Amino acid sequence: MRKTQFALAALALVASSAALAEGVTVYGTADVSVVHTDNGTFLGGAGNSAGSIIGFKGSEDLGGGLKATFNLEAGYTGNDGSTANGGNVGFGESGATVLFNRAANVGISNGVLGATLGTQISPFIAGELVGATAVGGNGVFVPGLFLVNGGTLAGTTESAGGFFIPDAISLSANVGGVSVHGLTRAIGNSSVAGSEKYNAINAVASFGAINASISYQDVNSESAVGSNTVVAANTTIGDVRINGAYGSNKGSFDSTGYMVGASMPLIGAISGGLTYARNASMYSMTSVSAQYTFSKSTFAYANYSHFSEATGVAANDNSGGSTKSILSVGLAKSF
Numbered sequence: 001m002r003k004t005q006f007a008l009a010a011l012a013l014v015a016s017s018a019a020l021a022e023g024v025t026v027y028g029t030a031d032v033s034v035v036h037t038d039n040g041t042f043l044g045g046a047g048n049s050a051g052s053i054i055g056f057k058g059s060e061d062l063g064g065g066l067k068a069t070f071n072l073e074a075g076y077t078g079n080d081g082s083t084a085n086g087g088n089v090g091f092g093e094s095g096a097t098v099l100f101n102r103a104a105n106v107g108i109s110n111g112v113l114g115a116t117l118g119t120q121i122s123p124f125i126a127g128e129l130v131g132a133t134a135v136g137g138n139g140v141f142v143p144g145l146f147l148v149n150g151g152t153l154a155g156t157t158e159s160a161g162g163f164f165i166p167d168a169i170s171l172s173a174n175v176g177g178v179s180v181h182g183l184t185r186a187i188g189n190s191s192v193a194g195s196e197k198y199n200a201i202n203a204v205a206s207f208g209a210i211n212a213s214i215s216y217q218d219v220n221s222e223s224a225v226g227s228n229t230v231v232a233a234n235t236t237i238g239d240v241r242i243n244g245a246y247g248s249n250k251g252s253f254d255s256t257g258y259m260v261g262a263s264m265p266l267i268g269a270i271s272g273g274l275t276y277a278r279n280a281s282m283y284s285m286t287s288v289s290a291q292y293t294f295s296k297s298t299f300a301y302a303n304y305s306h307f308s309e310a311t312g313v314a315a316n317d318n319s320g321g322s323t324k325s326i327l328s329v330g331l332a333k334s335f
Contacts, residue, residue: 023058023059023060024056024057024058025056025057025058026054026055026056026335027054027055027056027057027334027335028052028053028054028055028334028335029047029050029051029052029053029332029333029334029335030052030078030332030333030334031045031046031047031048031049031050031051031052031078031137031330031331031332031333032044032045032052032078032079032330032331033045033048033049033301033328033329033330033331034328034329034330035048035326035327035328036326036327036328037323037325037326037327038323038324038325039323043079044077044079044328044330045076045077045078045079045080045084046075046076046077046078046084046085046138047075047078047085047137047138047332048137048138048139048301048303048328048330049136049137049138049139049289049291049299049301049303049328049330049332050137050138050299050332050334051075051085051137051138052075052076052077052078052084052085053073053074053075053076053085053102054073054074054076055071055072055073055074055102055103056070056071056072056073057069057070057071057072057073058070062108064110065110065111066108066109066110067108067109067110067111068106068107068108069106069107069108069109069116070105070106070107071103071104071105071120072100072103072104073100073102073103073104074086074099074100074101074102075101075102083098083099083101085101085102086098086101086102086164098166100119101119101164102119102121102163102164103118103119103120103121103164104118104119104166105117105118105119105120105168106118109172111174112173112174112175113171113172113173114171114172114173115169115170115171115172116168116169116170116172117168117169117170118166118167118168119164119165119166119167119168120164120165120168120170120183121163121164121165122154122163122164122165122183122198122200122217123170123181123182123183123200123201123202123215124154124200124201124202124215124216124217124228124230125145125153125154125163125215126181126202126215127181127202127203127204127213127214127215127230127232128145128148128149128213128215128230128232128245129141129232130204130211130212130213130232130233130234130243130245131213131230131232131233131234131243131244131245131259132144132145132232132243132245132259132261133241133243133261133262133263133273133274133275133287133289134241134243134263134273135263135271135272135273135289135290135291136261136263136273136275136287136289136291136301136303137289137301137303137332139287139289139301139303139305139326139328140261140273140275140287140289140303140305141275143277143285143287143305143307144245144259144261144275144277144285144287145245145259147257147259147277147278147279147282147283147284147285148230148245148246148247148257148258148259148277148279149228149230149247149249149257150226150228150247150249150251150253150255150256150257150279150281150282151255151279151282152219152226152228152249152251154198154200154217154219165183165185165198165200166185167185167186167187168183168184168185168186168198169183169184169185169186170182170183170184171183177205177206178203178204178205179203179204179205180201180202180203181201181202181203181204182199182200182201183198183199183200183201184198184199185197185198185199196219196220197218197219197220198217198218198219198220199217199218200215200216200217200218201215201216202214202215202216203215209235209236210233210234210235211233211234211235212231212232212233213231213232213233214229214230214231214232215228215229215230215231215232216228216229216230219251225251225252226249226250226251226252227249227250227251228247228248228249228250229247229248229249230245230246230247230248231245231246231247232244232245232246233245239264239265240262240263240264241262241263241264242260242261242262243259243260243261243262243263244258244259244260244261245258245259246258253281254281255279255280255281255282256279256280257277257278257279257280257282258277258278259275259276259277259278260275260276260277261273261274261275261276261287262274263289266290269292269293269294270290270291270292270293271290271291271293272288272289272290272291273287273288273289273290273291274287274288274289275287275289282309283307283308283309284307284308285305285306285307285308286305286306287303287304287305287306288303288304289301289302289303289304290302297333297334297335298331298332298333298334299331299332300329300330300331300332301328301329301330301331301332302327302328302329302330303326303327303328304325304326304327304328305325305326306324306325307323307324307325309324
């Protein structure tokens with residue numbers, strides 16, 4: 001009887017592996033770093049470069065040019081395995097109770113038009129990432145985007161939260177080389193806790209060697225009310241990637257912010273990046289990053305960011321206090 005149970009379990013494993021190979025992909029990254037701030041040294045696992053995630057995605061050809069897709073993705077801390085690095089916090093959700101806190105959606109498209117339902121990345125954030133430094137990861141672009149947006153990300157002032165929008169309906173179109181993506185949050189009764197409103201749209205296109213985007217979001221949540229418009233671009237000159245973003249913000253206070261940066265190969269497997277971000281109503285940030293690539297899926301990194309004023313928000317420091325500088329040295333492995 002026991003041998004039969006083992007045989008059935010083995011058969012189920014083979015069957016599930018075969019089904020997985022037919023159209024479902026498991027992917028993820030484990031990113032853990034030693035982080036030093038003005039408040040001490042600790043082990044950070046949410047990801048100060050690549051971000052610690054695990055996900056499942058797949059697609060099915062429906063015929064006639066139609067394709068169905070799904071995506072489930074969770075953020076976690078590599079040092080203790082707890083749920084983190086997501087986006088539902090700030091929309092009245094408890095991050096500790098959300099399993100797939102970065103993506104939980106299903107969609108359909110024909111290559112030109114598409115629709116997606118469920119938790120997904122904000123088009124506003126996706127458009128902004130066009131202007132993010134290639135080397136440096138979360139340790140650089142999260143506080144950089146925070147400054148450009150006047151202290152507001154998509155629906156929250158949390159450093160990593162707000163990138164991903166729950167209860168979302170999005171439509172996308174790709175016409176004439178221009179990709180347009182719009183999203184709204186289906187909140188039902190606006191008097192219910194956690195029913196913050198959110199709308200966003202972006203347009204992305206390439207003009208020769210220049211990739212550019214314009215993005216807009218309108219936020220009405222417990223932690224942020226207002227709108228943001230950001231223009232972002234990047235280009236490559238030789239081996240050097242140059243990026244930048246400029247934002248105009250309306251809300252509790254009006255402000256403008258910008259971010260510029262560059263990344264390039266240095267010596268052998270070592271590459272480096274430099275980012276500067278400033279907001280007219282807040283503070284500025286200067287970041288230097290380096291990355292050593294062991295393989296296509298494994299790299300070590302060091303990121304250092306200095307802020308003109310002490311801040312605990314947007315520094316991605318998890319130290320529980322304000323800080324003027326943050327240094328992260330870590331290792332990331334993707335699969």
